[in-house]
Amino acid sequence: MAKKPIGPVRRVFAPWKDPNAVPFIEFRNVTKRFGDFTAVNNLSLKVYEREFFALLGGSGCGKTTLMRMLGGFETPTEGQILLEGQDLAGVPPFRRPTNMMFQSYALFPHMTVEGNIAFGLKQDKMAKADIEERVQEMLRLTKLQPFAKRKPHQLSGGQRQRVALARSLAKKPKVLLLDEPLGALDKKLREETQFELTALQESLKMTFMIVTHDQEEAMTVADRIAVMEAGEIIQVATPAEIYETPNSRFVADFIGDVNLIEAKVMETSEAGTKLQAVGEDFQIETSQKVGVNVGASVWYAIRPEKIRIVLGEEPLHKVNATSAVVWDIAYLGDVSIFHSKVGEDHTLRSTVANVTRLVERPISWDEQVVLSWDGDAGVILTS
Numbered sequence: 001m002a003k004k005p006i007g008p009v010r011r012v013f014a015p016w017k018d019p020n021a022v023p024f025i026e027f028r029n030v031t032k033r034f035g036d037f038t039a040v041n042n043l044s045l046k047v048y049e050r051e052f053f054a055l056l057g058g059s060g061c062g063k064t065t066l067m068r069m070l071g072g073f074e075t076p077t078e079g080q081i082l083l084e085g086q087d088l089a090g091v092p093p094f095r096r097p098t099n100m101m102f103q104s105y106a107l108f109p110h111m112t113v114e115g116n117i118a119f120g121l122k123q124d125k126m127a128k129a130d131i132e133e134r135v136q137e138m139l140r141l142t143k144l145q146p147f148a149k150r151k152p153h154q155l156s157g158g159q160r161q162r163v164a165l166a167r168s169l170a171k172k173p174k175v176l177l178l179d180e181p182l183g184a185l186d187k188k189l190r191e192e193t194q195f196e197l198t199a200l201q202e203s204l205k206m207t208f209m210i211v212t213h214d215q216e217e218a219m220t221v222a223d224r225i226a227v228m229e230a231g232e233i234i235q236v237a238t239p240a241e242i243y244e245t246p247n248s249r250f251v252a253d254f255i256g257d258v259n260l261i262e263a264k265v266m267e268t269s270e271a272g273t274k275l276q277a278v279g280e281d282f283q284i285e286t287s288q289k290v291g292v293n294v295g296a297s298v299w300y301a302i303r304p305e306k307i308r309i310v311l312g313e314e315p316l317h318k319v320n321a322t323s324a325v326v327w328d329i330a331y332l333g334d335v336s337i338f339h340s341k342v343g344e345d346h347t348l349r350s351t352v353a354n355v356t357r358l359v360e361r362p363i364s365w366d367e368q369v370v371l372s373w374d375g376d377a378g379v380i381l382t383s
């Protein structure tokens with residue numbers, strides 16, 4: 001019986017689960033050094049055809065360098081990069097079946113929208129009639145027909161972004177590389193464009209690879225995400241798997257908001273694991289099994305939305321529950337985030353959806369509350 005996926009699945013598409021699937025793009029033990037600095041360190045990765053793949057990480061983690069090596073703008077110090085089984089070593093950028101959309105968009109200010117889209121096609125000496133047809137196709141695809149005769153300075157940020165996208169797609173590359181493509185857009189437009197990108201990628205049945213430091217952006221658009229740190233890949237998984245089952249404290253802390261509770265292993269059995277929170281009087285029970293000995297130090301990662309908060313003095317049991325005092329509240333409209341002190345030194349965050357217009361008495365500052373969670377609401381991390 002197939003394992004049920006974690007979280008919502010955007011589409012029925014998971015070639016990485018097929019042991020016989022052949023990767024479309026493959027990085028084999030790739031290292032890139034700039035002098036004494038190692039930007040990418042012995043990295044291996046497989047990306048599949050028609051996948052929307054995200055490279056996610058903070059500044060300087062190596063994600064852009066990795067993409068630039070695929071595009072041919074940087075050369076690996078060691079290792080191989082293959083596309084459809086072909087080693088790309090020595091192949092210049094303009095000979096690769098890839099196209100990169102840069103963060104700055106790099107539009108030609110003296111050309112119209114049509115001219116910008118047609119530029120690469122003219123460089124390839126495509127027939128004039130074919131160029132016109134392809135430009136019109138791209139204008140329709142990106143909804144830019146009304147702006148075809150305008151120049152970049154006459155367009156909004158979102159429209160310029162779509163021109164850059166249309167120009168990148170015009171040559172019909174096998175892989176579209178997107179380097180922080182939405183960074184210049186405001187929050188609302190960025191969110192709208194993310195969904196437009198996913199719809200476009202699915203309709204074109206192309207392989208997209210995006211570099212971003214925006215967690216929400218990666219989780220919205222990507223089929224899979226590679227979380228990077230210091231030139232290495234820490235975890236590769238679907239957005240839901242990355243969020244719900246991070247493999248380390250780094251990933252748990254980098255993706256979304258999380259409470260990390262230091263704990264000691266009290267018991268391990270076929271039924272699961274029992275933990276004692278360090279410096280606190282509550283315990284954690286979960287069905288998760290961990291390969292560590294009793295007494296080992298671990299961390300329990302639990303997302304704020306998984307923690308219930310109610311007014312009260314003491315929980316009935318000190319298992320998966322604790323008393324606390326509210327010391328800060330952030331009201332964000334759709335949700336409220338409660339910061340509650342547990343003991344003297346620890347704080348747990350809990351998120352409550354504001355589903356009513358405060359019909360019930362709200363929890364306020366300095367009130368005694370009980371925090372509780374289900375046994376499998378969090379995950380035990382050993383690294």
